[in-house]
Amino acid sequence: MVGxxxxxxxxTPDAPVEARVKDLLSRMTLPEKFGQMxxxxxxxxxxxxxxxxxxxxxxxxGGSAPFEDAKSSDxxxxxxxxxxxxxxxxxGIPLIYGTDAVHGNNNVYGATVFPHNIALGATRxxxxxxxxxxxxxxxxxxxxVHWAFAPCVAVLGDPRWGRSYExxxxxxxxxxxxxxxxxxxxxxxxxxxxxGYPFVAGSNKVVACAKxxxxxxxxxxxxxxxxxxxSYEDLEKIHIPPYLKCLAQGVSTVMASYSSWNGSNLHxxxxxxxxxxxxxxxxxxxxxxDWEGLDRLSDPWGSNYRNCVKTxxxxxxxxxxxxxxYEQFIQDMTxxxxxxxxxxxxxxxxxxxxxxxxxxxxxxEHPFSDRSLLGTVxxxxxxxxxxxxxxxxxxxxxxxxxxxxPFLPLDRNAxxxxxxxxxxxxxxxxxxxxxxxxxxxxxxxxxxxxxxxAIKAAVGDNTEVVYEKTPSKETLxxxxxxxxxxxxxxxxxxxETKGDSSELIIPFNGSDIVTTVAERIxxxxxxxxxxPVVLEPTVLEKTEALVAAWLPGTEGQGMADVIFGDYxxxxxxxxxxxxxxxxxxxxxxxxxxDPLFPLGFGLSSKPV
Ligand code: GLC
Numbered sequence: 001m002v003g004x005x006x007x008x009x010x011x012t013p014d015a016p017v018e019a020r021v022k023d024l025l026s027r028m029t030l031p032e033k034f035g036q037m038x039x040x041x042x043x044x045x046x047x048x049x050x051x052x053x054x055x056x057x058x059x060x061x062g063g064s065a066p067f068e069d070a071k072s073s074d075x076x077x078x079x080x081x082x083x084x085x086x087x088x089x090x091x092g093i094p095l096i097y098g099t100d101a102v103h104g105n106n107n108v109y110g111a112t113v114f115p116h117n118i119a120l121g122a123t124r125x126x127x128x129x130x131x132x133x134x135x136x137x138x139x140x141x142x143x144x145v146h147w148a149f150a151p152c153v154a155v156l157g158d159p160r161w162g163r164s165y166e167x168x169x170x171x172x173x174x175x176x177x178x179x180x181x182x183x184x185x186x187x188x189x190x191x192x193x194x195x196g197y198p199f200v201a202g203s204n205k206v207v208a209c210a211k212x213x214x215x216x217x218x219x220x221x222x223x224x225x226x227x228x229x230x231s232y233e234d235l236e237k238i239h240i241p242p243y244l245k246c247l248a249q250g251v252s253t254v255m256a257s258y259s260s261w262n263g264s265n266l267h268x269x270x271x272x273x274x275x276x277x278x279x280x281x282x283x284x285x286x287x288x289x290d291w292e293g294l295d296r297l298s299d300p301w302g303s304n305y306r307n308c309v310k311t312x313x314x315x316x317x318x319x320x321x322x323x324x325x326y327e328q329f330i331q332d333m334t335x336x337x338x339x340x341x342x343x344x345x346x347x348x349x350x351x352x353x354x355x356x357x358x359x360x361x362x363x364x365e366h367p368f369s370d371r372s373l374l375g376t377v378x379x380x381x382x383x384x385x386x387x388x389x390x391x392x393x394x395x396x397x398x399x400x401x402x403x404x405x406p407f408l409p410l411d412r413n414a415x416x417x418x419x420x421x422x423x424x425x426x427x428x429x430x431x432x433x434x435x436x437x438x439x440x441x442x443x444x445x446x447x448x449x450x451x452x453x454a455i456k457a458a459v460g461d462n463t464e465v466v467y468e469k470t471p472s473k474e475t476l477x478x479x480x481x482x483x484x485x486x487x488x489x490x491x492x493x494x495x496e497t498k499g500d501s502s503e504l505i506i507p508f509n510g511s512d513i514v515t516t517v518a519e520r521i522x523x524x525x526x527x528x529x530x531x532p533v534v535l536e537p538t539v540l541e542k543t544e545a546l547v548a549a550w551l552p553g554t555e556g557q558g559m560a561d562v563i564f565g566d567y568x569x570x571x572x573x574x575x576x577x578x579x580x581x582x583x584x585x586x587x588x589x590x591x592x593x594d595p596l597f598p599l600g601f602g603l604s605s606k607p608v
Contacts, residue, residue, distance in 0.1 A: 010364075017359045021352050027091060033351045034333045036093065037313075039288065041323035042078070050085035050095065053330060056354060057147075057319060058082050059098040060107065061291065062438025062495065069109040072143040072377045076369035079144030083367050094367035096207065096358055098147035098288075102166065103553060104132075104386070105139040105377070106435045110447050112139060112382040112554060113431045117152060117178070118530060119393035119550035121168035121574030122602070126180040128389055133184015135385055137206045138376040144369030146361060147207040149255060151181040153242035154217030156575055158585040161222030162499025165432060165530025165551055169574030170587040170599060172241040179242050182208045182249040189250040196282035198357050199250025203366040204373060207357060210246040212257035212290060214272055215239040222585070224497040225258035225296070235261065238589070243281065252285040252357045256317060258296055267293045273316030286318035286353035294320060294329075306332040310341050318350035378447055383555055390549075390558025395571035396603040398546040407484075407524065407544035408605040409565025413460035414483035418475065418521060419467045421488040422508045423528040425452035432530055432551035433495035440493025448554025451488050451526060458560040471517055479520035484544070486563070487514050490528030504533045504581055511536045518542035524563065528552070532577040535596065548573070565605065572602035 009015050010024035028036075035054025045058045058079075066078045079097045086095040105111040114120075114132050123129075140148055155175050156167040168178035183189075185208040187201020200207055215235055219226030230238070243254070256273060257266040266272060267289055277283045289312060297308040305325075309332040312320070322329045336342040358364065376382065400407040423429045427448045433440040449457075456465055466482070468475055489510030505511070506529070515538045517523050524545040527533070532548075540546070548571070549559055561567050577597035578586040588599045 013365050017356060020359050021355045024091065024093070024355055025348060025352055028351065030334070030337065031330070032091065032093070033347055034330045036351050036354050037319050037333070037347070038326050038329060039098070039319050039321045039323060040326045042082070044324055044326070045082050047085040049326070050082060051089060053326060054089055054093070055086065055095060055326070056093065057096045057098060059321065059323060061323070062100055062107070062434055063436065065107055071110055072105070072108050072139070072374055073371070075108060076142070076144035076371065080368050087367060094358060094363040096146045096361070096363060097144065098149055098209070099140070099145045100150070100434055101136055101140045101145065101148040102150045102152065102434050104136050105143055105145070106431070108139070108143055108377070109436070110378045112378050112386050113435055113446065113448065114386050115389050115393050115553050116165040116432055116530060116551040117168045118165045118574060119552060120389060121174055121178055122395050122548070122550065122571040123389065123392035124174065124177070124572060125392055126177045128392060129178050130180040130184040131385055132389060133181040135376070135382045137185045138204055138373050139382065140206050141204055141370055142373035142377050145206065146363060147209065147253070148185055149209045149211060150185065151179060151208070151210065152212065153179055153210050153246060154212065155238050155242065157218040157587060158222030159504060159531040159575065159578070160501055160581070160584060161217065161219065162224050162494055162496050162501070163216070164222070164575070167217055170576065171574070172238050174574060175242045176245040179210070179245040179249065182210070182246050182251045186250060186252065193250055196247045196284050197250060198252035198285040198360045200252060200361040203362055203370055207252045207361050209253040209255050209288065210243055210251045211255035212259070213243065213254050213266065213277060213287070214257060215261050215266075216257040216259045219259050222500065224500050227260045227263060229262055243277070247281055247283055252360065253288055254283060254285065255288050255290055256293060258290050258293060265297055267317060268297055268311045268315050270315040278316060284353065285357050286350065287316055288319040289317045289321050291321050291323060306335065309333060310336050313342050313350070314346060318353050386553055386555035387558040387561065390552040390555050391561050391567050392570045393550055393552065394559065394562050394569055395548040395573055395601070396545070396569040396605055397548055397577070397597055397601070398540065398543065399603050399605055401544055406605060407522065408563060410484060410524065410563050412458055412463065412564045414463055416464040416466065416482050417459070418471070418482045418485040418517070419452055419455055419465060420469065420471045420485060420517060421513055422469060422510065423451070423490045423526070424486070424488040425450045425467065425469070427554065428493060429490065429528055430551065430556060431493070431553050433493045433499065435493070439495045439498055442492065446554060449556040451556045451559050454556040454560035455486065457557065458564050471513065476516065476520055482521045485517050485521040485523045486526060487517050487523055488526040488528060489513055491530055491533065499530070502581060504531070506533050511539050514539050515542050526559065532575060534581065562605070568604050568606040569602060572600045573597055575599065577601070
C-alpha cells in the first residue's frame, strides 16, 4: 500500500479538486489526453482498445446490452471489466460509463421504468421528478453505470417531432422546474455551491447530462435534427432557461444537439458552445457530442472527418461520442494538434473539464459498481414511486357526455366490463421508446403491470372482465350486456427520427376501434401516446370519457388507482393539444392560439 506521503496530489482523495486536476493534467502525455476525449461504444471496448488508446469513456447505444434480458449484475460485471482495463493504464485514470437512463434504468431487465418526461411534465411536481432521479441513480449505479444521459430539457415546439415524449413540455418555465431530475440524479448541491460547477453527491449518485444543447425542441415542423429558426433573444427566452436551472444544480455534463440554429449546426457553434454556455453561463463541466455528431458535420460522403474533428473540438466539444472509429478520431486529433489547427490550450481545457467531472463524481475513489445497491433495482419503493407518477400524470380531457353526469370514477363492482384495444395489455407499448431497445418493443418486455393487469386487480370479485385486444363481432353484438368499456389505444414505440410524423393519427385504426365500441357501450378511452395525436370528432363525441395517459411505464396500477376513484385526476396538459395537423405548430407562443385543449387543461373527476 502506497503511504500517503508517496501519493501524488491527484491520487489524494481529500486534496482540492482543482489541485488534483492540475496535477494529473501535468503528468499526462498527448495520447493520454486524446484518450480522455474519446468515448466508444461497448461493442468495440476491448481491453486492448481501452488500454492502448487510454479511452476515457464507454457507452452503450439504445438496445446494446451484454445479452438479452441482462440484469443489473450482468451489466455491472461488464462495466467493471472495462474499468479494470482503464485502471491498468499508466496513470490509472478511471473511465466513465454512460447510458441513456432517461426514464429509469430502462435498458435493464427488471428495472423500474418511470413515465416518460411528457407525463412528468403533466404532473408539474418538481419534487416527484427529483425523487424519480434519486431512485434512477440508485438503479443506474447498481448496474455499474456512472453517467445518465438525462434529462432531456428540450422545450417542445411541435408534436410532429419524434422526441416529443422526451420533453417535459412546451413552456420554458415548466421545463425549467422539471430539471429537478438533475438534483435527484446527482444530489442537491449546498447553497454556496458555485453556479455551473459540476456536483455529484456520492457513490450512489450519478453524473447527469442536460441535453441537447440548444434549441433541439424548436426545429422547423418538428423535423428531428432539423433547423431552429429563431433570434438569439428567442433562444434566451425559450430554449436556454432550462439550462440555467441545470447549471444552478451543478449539472456535470451537457450534450450538444444534432440540430442547427439558423442553419449553423450546434456541434460546430463556437458561439453557443463556448461563448454562451461556457463563458457567459459559466458551465465548468464538460460538453459531450451526440452519437456520431461530428460525422453529421461532414459532406454526405464523410470524406472530411478530419475537418469535422477540427471544427467541433475548436467549437467547444470536449468529449466525442465517436463511437466506433476511435482510431481515426485519435489520429486526426494528433495531426490537428501537431499542425496547430487545434490549439493545445483547447485540448487542455477539454481534458481538465473531463477530469474535473471524474474527480467530482468520486470515480477515482469508487470506480467500480456497488453491488449493495442491487436490491434497489425494481424494488417495491421505486415501483410505488412510479405508480405515484402515473397517477399524477394522467390528464382527464373529457368526463361525461353531459357535464352534470360525470362518467368517472368508474364503478369497480360493475357486473360485466369490456377491456379492449391494442394498448390494454402491452407493457412495451406502455413504456414506449428507449426501453430495452432504442425504439422500444411490444409485449411483456420486462417486469411490470399492464392496464389490464391493474384493472383486474382493482375490480370487485363479482365483476366479469372480458378482454379482447380487438373487439369481436360477437362481443359487439352482445354489447348491451356490458356496464362500460375501457378502450386503450395509442402509438407504437419509437425514438428520434423514427418518431417524426406529419399525420399524428392514432395507429392500428385506433379511432375506428374507439368509435365502434363507443357507439354500443359507454366508453372510457385511455390514450397511450408520447404526444398529442389527432382526436377525430367521432371519438370526441361518442366517448363518455377520455384520458391522456402518455407513456406510463411499468407501473400500470397508477391508471387503475385514478379511473376507479382512489385518487383524483391531477394532471394538466404540458403541451397544447392541436385540432388538426394543418394547424401545427400550436403552442402557447404561436399567434392566433386555437388549440383543441389548451396548455394546462385537465379536468377533475372528484365531485367538487
Ligand atoms: C442518440 C440521442 C441522444 C443519446 C445518444 C446516445 O442519438 O440523440 O439523446 O443520449 O445518442 O445514445
